[in-house]
Amino acid sequence: MTLWFIRGLRRGVVTTRYPGRPDGSARYLPTPPAFRPQALTRQAADEVAAICPSGALHRDGSVLVYDVGACTSCGRCAAQAPDAVTASGEFELATTDRSALIKKIPIRGEAP
């Protein structure tokens, strides 16, 4: 057991400082998409809604409804419409309000 103790000391501290300080490893995590309304055409909205495997996206009239909660950050929408969709880089998404996770993105050129 003494040996294990010494081994541990030699290994040093690896523990993250998060949540007190940001953690560098977060930047490699898959993150949900961010939509750019100025590039989001109706065609792009319909395409990403059709390709989403988890049903997190659907078009409701002139807005694209995006449910962050249902999203698996698979990146298929970003691959489908790279102009309109990018990775958001956010991982601190927990909330007490489910409806806060549902976002409405206006489609370009259509009155909201």
Added chain:
Amino acid sequence: MTAVEPRAVPGEVTTFQVASPDLESVVRDLRHLRLADMFASGKDDTVLRLVWANDTAGQAGYVITETPVASGTYPALSDIAPAAFVEECEIYEQFGIQPASGKPLNRIMLPPHADLPTLGRPPKPEPEEVRAQHTVGGSAFEFPFGPVRQVGVESLYYGLVTSGEEVVDLYLFTWHKHRGLEWRLQGKTPRQALFHAERTEGLSAVAVGWAFAAAAEAATGTRPPDEAERTRAVALELERLYNHAAAMAALCQSTGLSVGQSAAEIALERMLRLNAQAFGHRYLFGVIDVGGVTRAPEVGVVRRELPDAYGEFKRAADALLGTNSFVDRLEATGIVTTSQARALGLVGPVARATGLATDARQVPSGPGGPYASQQGRIDIPRPTAGDVLARFNVMLAEAAESVRLIGDFLEAGPGAAAAKLPETAGSGLGWAESPRGEALAWVALDTDGRITRARLRPASARNWRGFDDACRSQNVFTDIPIIEASFWLTAAGMAR
């Protein structure tokens, strides 16, 4: 006898038609092979399929026998090949057809009396709970445990039969996790279905995803580009590495060695971060695509990080093997004998630790497949002890081989590419060696390219049936978590 006698062709999947009256004698003839899977398809014209694997090095291949079952019964195969029993139960609850002997069958996926959708014609409702005999009698009593268990483990219900300390019998119920995946996949295109196939058993997302994608590719006669296959192989070996690190951490936890657990978890976390940097996901979800892959690994990142991450793993493993209190706990615990492993058709490290040579990587997915040039070079020891220590040693050796294989595949050049699948009817078998053993998938498509029947068989669906034998072998309660960690299976893969 049938006109053509079924036999395995090395490196290939050969399919044979067997008439129902001949099935019994064909199964007797094929008993030298491993019964890898058995499943049915078709609502009205039910067809029974048996998948056999030849594990002999240099001759490895698969045989599928197809038998139309019109009468609602088929010969009792589990009397000849015990590996068939769990599938007999499964086929009964999904299709309502049963072995001719009419023996009692357990409920596997669907709880009794529940009105859930099935893949075929459901069986008649049972008047009372019918199940195969379990040993309860004398001073033994049944100790129910689960489905909600310890912290951070999956829901699983154990029926533990004990006379106090010793495990007399143990059986599992997994319907608490049955998500109806095979039912869910019907009517979808392979690409849509892949999303759920990966989530069948998240800890072998690459292996199950690859097996499923390969099945869809075989069904449509598509050949994925070689560089995409190498990307898949890199992901598969990375998956094996992190799983073996996780199994090592679980072994330390179950033996109460928390310092060792921390050391193993440091290695595990390093490997998961390597996955995230190289492939964009800690558990490699979304790497596999039908017809190829969605992305290529960051070769520089893998080359730079892998030696360090594996170094952590190796240091922890060496320290553990030098700790007598740990090794003593593993030795002669949870023994699976060679004959048990062969009879039950076990796969992966569990089977290899009993001296069997099962490895789905022995059957390369084609002449240009990543494992084609590795035949005879994958060096994994096959101890015969069959205990937890033997399984641990097999895992350590596999991890070392994985590092070498990743190096070779990176040298050969992985890439991101995907072939497009034509919309044609057909059926095909796919396989991949997951960290737990051989993962199989079989897919049948209609002329629109939509799935009519998808069979998913992760390694967990096989190896849980060896778990009760391992627990029964002169073990006490406190051995069960150790045995569970050394099997390193998931309830999700069993219940699907």
Added chain:
Amino acid sequence: MAEDARTVERAAELRADIARQFGRSLHIRTLDTGSCAVCEQEIRLLTAPHYDLHRLGFFFTPAPRHADLLLVTGPMIRAFAVAARKTYDAMPGPKVVVATGACALGGVYPADPFTYGTVDAVLPVDVWIPGCPPSPLALLHGLGVAVGRLAEKVRDLPFTAADYPERSRGDS
């Protein structure tokens, strides 16, 4: 019953006391309602050296009786709902339910004969953590949010007669 100033004061002290206690340590019970095993792996890693949940005063407990927080993964299999309900009922109040991962939030499975599709169909969910799977960092953030929610619940705890209007009506 008359409500004197002393009782109100004592109740405020008690609330502050409990809030302080929860601020120091909080016990977590995990519940898998049909996940693919990956969320479980991430939860196990919370106690690993890289994340070390214990430094923040969180502890895992195998007993629902000792738990303040229920960390639920998976899409809530219908066959499992009874067990989930029993686990929740066995926990003492105030308690929070944290739905963890895309399955639990309705992303992977729809409501159908096998699953409810979301956890909140069976349990009253207080905090939602998206992700497939949520990384340990996302889980740490989610647990921080859950502590805030629990503090709210503690603040609203009934202690004095004024908190029980129906009972005081019966007495008088």
